[in-house]
Amino acid sequence: MKKSILFAFLFIMGAFVVACGSTSSVTSNEEGSADTNTETTDEVAEFTPEGPIKYIVGFAPGGGTDLAARSAARTLNEEGIVEESFAVENITGGGGVRALMELRNKGDENTLLQSVDIYAGMYMPDANMRLDDFIPVAQIANNTLLMVVPSDSEYQTVDELMNAMKDDSKQIFIGLPSATDTVEVAKWNEIAESYGIESELRFIPHNGISEVVPELLGGRIDVALFVPPVIKGYLDSDELNALATLSTERLEVLPEIPTLVEQGSDVYFYRPQGVFMKAGISEEAVSYWENALKEMTMTDSWKEYIESQLYIDEFKGRDEYTEWMDTEGRRYSEFLNSQN
CATH class of the missing domain: 3.40.190.150 (Bordetella uptake gene, domain 1)
Known part of the structure; x- marks a missing residue:
């Protein structure tokens, strides 16, 4: 009888020790709930x-x-x-x-x-x-991109350019740095649609942006889109004129250029x-x-x-x-x- 009691006591103590060991990796957070340390957490920390x-x-x-x-x-x-x-x-x-x-x-x-x-x-x-x-x-x-024309262009505002496109979209030559199935073309179509222009636009593709700049300077195309670093020097020297920035807010580096959004379109291009x-x-x-x-x-x-x-x-x-x-x-x- 004494041996049976002793064995029962040892079994209970063993179960208690195992239970304590199984909760050793559990801690309480500030709200008092339990947080379990997982292998994933260790892997994130150690990677x-x-x-x-x-x-x-x-x-x-x-x-x-x-x-x-x-x-x-x-x-x-x-x-x-x-x-x-x-x-x-x-x-x-x-x-x-x-x-x-x-x-x-x-x-x-x-x-x-x-x-x-x-x-x-x-x-x-x-x-x-x-x-x-x-x-x-x-x-x-x-x-973002800037909508740019030659400084002596007859289109000195976005409205003037878009009204000319609306009258006859084929008379406005839009310079592209590559093919006519690109994201840039999609954005031009969005812009035209936002101004109610339904006719097909006239795109002039080139082999890279470096070809577009001299074509715009020479007046052989009417307008093109450029990232600011490519074109800022020409803007500073008044050789080219930026009609709009296609960001939702004016750029800190070019605060004088209005956004396209300010001028009646909801299109932006980043x-x-x-x-x-x-x-x-x-x-x-x-x-x-x-x-x-x-x-x-x-x-x-x-x-x-x-x-x-x-x-x-x-x-x-x-x-x-x-x-x-x-x-x-x-x-x-x-x-x-x-x-x-």
Whole structure:
């Protein structure tokens, strides 16, 4: 009988010890509820990239997107945010599509891609990739476009230009840096529609923005859209005149230029610089890079770069940046469908 009592006592004490051990990883928060430390939390805290970090750019060295990637890599290193080195790789072709394919096919947790605007190649009828193949991690800077005419143009306001288009859209030559199925063309059509212009616009395609500038200066085209860094020198020398900025608010660097919104249109046009990663990589890696890029955009050195390039200092995290990509992508898809 005594042995039975002893065994029962030992069994109860053992169960008590096990119960205590099972709650050792549970703590109470300020409201008194229990928080459990999970493996995922530890993984987020412990994740670090393995260098060198592959940083893909889908455009040629020296361009705006290339400079943004190299400046981001340098800032991340010099500010001590990321210790591992970066290797920037330019993979040109297809308006950035070849670089996207490289990321999709070979990307991992240590591979970034510098993105600009939305990629027209994702929305073509025969596209072999979609936004779902990627993770828009963060927008690290923003940019807009200016509607620009020659300084001696007969159209010195947006209303004058649009009224001329309404009278005869074929008499206004619109310069393009590339083909006529791009996002820029979609935006021109949105602008025309907002002013009640129903006739087809006349576009003059070129091989790059460097060809558009002399054509505008020479009066062989009437109007074109440019990002501020490309055109500011010509504005300062009064060789060209900006009728509007396609941002929702006036730019700090060019406060004298009114927005298109102020002049009766609800159309805006942004070309943000952001960072993509391959879909399917770990949540820990995505969170690491999102946080690192956010910290980078808060540094003085990055802000100096933004100011020098006339960018808009605007960070967007993963959710907000992805929402922007989705919205603009749908608008472009609607434009493409309307052309068929």
